[in-house]
Amino acid sequence: MATFKKLETGRWQAQVARQGVRKAKSFKTKREAQDWANRQEFLITEGETGGSSQLLRELFSRYAREV
Numbered sequence: 001m002a003t004f005k006k007l008e009t010g011r012w013q014a015q016v017a018r019q020g021v022r023k024a025k026s027f028k029t030k031r032e033a034q035d036w037a038n039r040q041e042f043l044i045t046e047g048e049t050g051g052s053s054q055l056l057r058e059l060f061s062r063y064a065r066e067v
Contacts, residue, residue: 002037004030016040
């Protein structure tokens with residue numbers, strides 16, 4: 001689910017939280033923020049989280065091997 005907030009600077013911040021993944025970014029216009037949020041929600045739903053979950057999995061595997 002995406003939320004939008006107007007910042008004191010006049011910019012818009014979009015926050016996306018879906019399937020345990022959280023992302024945030026600020027934009028000049030609310031429309032840009034909405035477009036970005038929709039795209040991020042789609043990518044998360046499709047399993048393309050930008051590699052962060054893969055990285056976390058690798059870190060846990062490395063920790064398990066070494067510790």
